[in-house]
Amino acid sequence: MQDVLWCFSQVKGTIDIGVTEADIISTVEFNHTGELLATGDKGGRVVIFQREQESKNQPHRRGEYNVYSTFQSHEPEFDYLKSLEIEEKINKIRWLPQQNAAYFLLSTNDKTVKLWKVSERDKRPEGYNLKDEDGRLRDPSMITMLRVPVLRPMDLMVEATPRRVFANAHTYHINSISVNSDYETYMSADDLRINLWNFEITNQSFNIVDIKPANMEELTEVITAAEFHPHHCNTFVYSSSKGTIRLCDMRTSALCDRHAKFFEEPEDPSNRSFFSEIISSISDVKFSHSGRYIMTRDYLTVKVWDLNMENRPIETYQVHDYLRSKLCSLYENDCIFDKFECVWNGSDSVIMTGSYNNFFRMFDRNTKRDVTLEASRENSKPRAILKPRKVCVGGKRRKDEISVDSLDFSKKILHTAWHPSENIIAVAATNNLYIFQDKVN
Amino acid sequence: AGLGGCLKAPAEGTGDNQDMQEKETVSPERAEEAKLKAKYPNLGQKPGGSDFLMKRLQKGQKYFDSGDYNMAKAKMKNKQLPSAGPDKNLVTGDHIPTPQDLPQRKSSLVTSKLAG
Numbered sequence: 407m408q409d410v411l412w413c414f415s416q417v418k419g420t421i422d423i424g425v426t427e428a429d430i431i432s433t434v435e436f437n438h439t440g441e442l443l444a445t446g447d448k449g450g451r452v453v454i455f456q457r458e459q460e461s462k463n464q465p466h467r468r469g470e471y472n473v474y475s476t477f478q479s480h481e482p483e484f485d486y487l488k489s490l491e492i493e494e495k496i497n498k499i500r501w502l503p504q505q506n507a508a509y510f511l512l513s514t515n516d517k518t519v520k521l522w523k524v525s526e527r528d529k530r531p532e533g534y535n536l537k538d539e540d541g542r543l544r545d546p547s548m549i550t551m552l553r554v555p556v557l558r559p560m561d562l563m564v565e566a567t568p569r570r571v572f573a574n575a576h577t578y579h580i581n582s583i584s585v586n587s588d589y590e591t592y593m594s595a596d597d598l599r600i601n602l603w604n605f606e607i608t609n610q611s612f613n614i615v616d617i618k619p620a621n622m623e624e625l626t627e628v629i630t631a632a633e634f635h636p637h638h639c640n641t642f643v644y645s646s647s648k649g650t651i652r653l654c655d656m657r658t659s660a661l662c663d664r665h666a667k668f669f670e671e672p673e674d675p676s677n678r679s680f681f682s683e684i685i686s687s688i689s690d691v692k693f694s695h696s697g698r699y700i701m702t703r704d705y706l707t708v709k710v711w712d713l714n715m716e717n718r719p720i721e722t723y724q725v726h727d728y729l730r731s732k733l734c735s736l737y738e739n740d741c742i743f744d745k746f747e748c749v750w751n752g753s754d755s756v757i758m759t760g761s762y763n764n765f766f767r768m769f770d771r772n773t774k775r776d777v778t779l780e781a782s783r784e785n786s787k788p789r790a791i792l793k794p795r796k797v798c799v800g801g802k803r804r805k806d807e808i809s810v811d812s813l814d815f816s817k818k819i820l821h822t823a824w825h826p827s828e829n830i831i832a833v834a835a836t837n838n839l840y841i842f843q844d845k846v847n
Numbered sequence: 848a849g850l851g852g853c854l855k856a857p858a859e860g861t862g863d864n865q866d867m868q869e870k871e872t873v874s875p876e877r878a879e880e881a882k883l884k885a886k887y888p889n890l891g892q893k894p895g896g897s898d899f900l901m902k903r904l905q906k907g908q909k910y911f912d913s914g915d916y917n918m919a920k921a922k923m924k925n926k927q928l929p930s931a932g933p934d935k936n937l938v939t940g941d942h943i944p945t946p947q948d949l950p951q952r953k954s955s956l957v958t959s960k961l962a963g
Contacts, residue, residue: 476958730879
């Protein structure tokens, strides 16, 4: 299989000297067909891009993504009872599979999940009897004839409306939401608990996992991410801050505190350090599209696990191992707690994750080759091929390499997304969204 | 944690002292740990334990309780009111957030620049 050449396609967002915190992108997600691409930001806003139809006249230009809809999903709230501010930052967006003309997505902040309906309106009724075209009520005594209103075309309008609000079910901060393959339920996970919801019911949810100890002093680990199996509606996994993954089967019991499978890589005790547990904390877990594997991201690596083998991952990829000798300063500036996500490509043959300095990494599972690319305005000429980047670890630095000490740790790529079937990727670089595509010959 | 390519296991064996010193290399992680402990000798005995998790569960929220604040002011009388200190995110003990520690009121909601 020939290596893919990645090209710049588009970049969204502004080039500001100072980044407004609200503009920082906090989640990116393609829908199931790849036609839509949603982003959420710290300001609680969702922006949805739609891929334009490919033009036969310009076959070399693959469909570009243009703004389709934008709305304020969550607003800042204040919990008066606890004197706590609830951030409006969108932690996750998950699309529902399309079942009719409208699109549905779930968006969540720390406390509340919302189901949004995004629909198009391209016709409107005209010729009402009781009101004018501009909505003013007509004087009934002036009406002498009745007519039937007709639908006439209008300029396309895309509306987003909140259809359900799932609130007050989480004491701790929601880190994940996952739509079940039954399309009737979904789960939301916070640091200590996972709840199962029915889309139709907002005033109740089932608690399916609860790891809160009776005495909080005994707390040793928290839930970091959770996801449903792509095909088996009874199966889900959740990861922990201790680097473990538990697979649960909802058929065994109502409360899935006892796992069906427990994935953990044995640690070499002689290598243990103060940082060991922190860097082993899993920041993201994702099922492969096939449902046979799970991928986990911890601070320095990405691992692929076979569901049939619990005692170790089948593949481990080093994302930025050169940071191992920088852990002290990364702990001091809190970067060691950064939560990177990871994604599969459509065929599960390549995995991608972000790093610092606006670098992101791809690992081809078949060829075992990897590449480091950069999301930067400097490489933003249309269809410009991205040049692989290399970090130099001590010793002589070649001309186009960058040394570890020159890396910009404020430029972190935490969120990326891969089109479900094509080689199109979306990379969130702080307040900018980059879209890259493979080279079309 | 996964093993990095640059890690070398400390040498074992009962050879004489000089041999051991030559073979033994400190892993980068351990070296970083030593650096950290040198800077912060009182750092938690239990790495990655309750302290981290508690901090995580609180996640940078700023408590401001006017009742606490006014009572503390009354108690303090002439003394300085203790501020939240260097780590404003972790509020423990007598330290309470004061109005100065709180972030500015958020600006009005505007459309995302991605949609511009």
